[in-house]
Amino acid sequence: MTNKQLVEGGCAGCGVKLQTTANDKPGYIPDSALEREPAICQRCFRIKNYNDATTVTIDQDDFIKLLGGIANTESLVVHIVDIFDFEGSLISGLQRFVGNNPVLLVVNKIDLLPKGVNLNRLRNWVQKQAKTQGLRILDVVLCSAKRNMGFERVIEALGEHRGKRDVYVVGATNVGKSTLINRLIHDFSDLERELTTSRYPGTTLDAVHIPLDDGHDIIDTPGIVYAHRMTEVVPRDVLQALLPDKPIKQLVYQLNEQQTLFIGALARFDFIEGARQSFSLYISNALPVHRTKLERADELYADHKGVMLAPPKAEQLDEIPAWTRHRLTIRRGTDTDIYISGLGWIHVNSGDGALVDIHAPKGIRVLLRDALI
Known part of the structure; x- marks a missing residue:
């Protein structure tokens, strides 16, 4: 050549x-x-x-154009999402991009969930959330490509649903697409190559065609970049702490109203009003949490941001959008998570209801959802 x-x-x-x-x-x-x-x-x-990724700029319109072309093909679409950031990694409006092509939803990184999670309940939760987002799916497969958990079921599902079609693999950045595709290459193709994988968002930059043994292709598409995810706005060296690489150990805090939790300098949780109750944090084990009284929270942040309250470090704070406040009302009798895209979620353990504020970088998606665990 x-x-x-x-x-x-x-x-x-x-x-x-x-x-x-x-x-x-x-x-x-x-x-x-x-x-x-x-x-x-x-x-x-x-x-x-x-393990060093230089920054390059890829036109987001090109990503959308590439996705839009799938509707004109006859393919099986494998949509990979990250269970740790489910709502943030789900491609909004995917149905209009893929047309009538069937969609298999592969939920990756289940190894990050605490041990003992009921997988049947988890699958039902995923199906309900996908339906709420307007996504029509053939099936849900739970797996961890990195830990080789549930991968046999991924192979079986492809065999059941692919027929004589190409396979388009789509997903947001950093959901583990390339890791999973490297496993598919090993099982479906004689090609001696691997896609680049890393913890950095946006590793795949253009469509990658991997020929299969039957003459069809697996097509890995670039990750969609969603600015509403914390992983897209923090400095690169903060990703090491932000992205968990082993099962999450829930942190449980018994709080009275008018108490505050800081998650590094990435987010702040204020328990404004409600009966004394416990809140469970599902975040990377590498992120420190500090508790204080609400009346002292502003002063504590001003004096210790970027040092005791870190990551990010003091010199990196200007790289992240300023915080904005989200006031949320948790209704009595509900089983609810407070979800912060890319950071994790806070489970409200009591059914007594509560009024809370979440402070997070402007643009980061914050919402209430039915409890995952």
């Missing part, structure tokens, strides 16, 4: 078209690396070897 052919092809790691002229643009590959087999861009090389 000539150098020219390599440049005209796509990166074997992220799918972006290769080019040798602009090192600050997607697909850059140095001349000295053109004979590398497989050919991967400099960004993928740095992710694989140094």
Whole structure:
């Protein structure tokens, strides 16, 4: 294969078209690396070897155009979502992008949930939430691609529903698409390659076609970037603490009204009004939580943000949008989560009802939902 052919092809790691002229643009590959087999861009090389992803800009309109083209194909659509950030990783309006093509919902990262979670209840919860979002699905499969949990069922579901069709894999950034596809390559294809995987959002930059043994393809699409997720607005080195990599251990706090919890300097929970009750936090174990009285909360934040209240560090605070307040009323007799996209959720353990405030970076999705656990 000539150098020219390599440049005209796509990166074997992220799918972006290769080019040798602009090192600050997607697909850059140095001349000295053109004979590398497989050919991967400099960004993928740095992710694989140094866990370092340079920032590149991909036009979001191109992502939407790529998704919109699926409706004109005859395919099985595999929509991968992250159970830790379910509402934030679900593609809104997916139905209009995929047309009449069937959708298999693969719920990844179930290994992050506390041990002992009832999987049948979890599957029913997912089906109900998907229906609420207007998504018509063939089936729900629970798995962890990283830990090889439930992957046999993913393979079975593809076999049951694919027929003689291509498979489009879609999802938001950082839901584990490429990790799961690398498992599919191993099971369905003789291709000796792997997609680039990392903890950084947006690792896949263009559609990557993986030929299957029966002449059809698995097509990995770029992750949709949703600014309403905490993972998209924090500095890169904060992702290490924000994204859990092992089962979450719930943190339970017995609170009186007029008490506050700080989750680093990423979010703040104020218990404004209600009977004494407990709240369970389901967040990364690497994030510190500090409790104080509501009357002292503003002063504590002003004096200790970025130091005791971290991450992020003091010098990074300006990189994150300023907090905005969300006032939420938890109705008596309900089993409710307070969900903060990309950060986790707070379960209200009592059915007594409560009035709470959530302070989170502006634009981050905050909502009430039926309890996951």
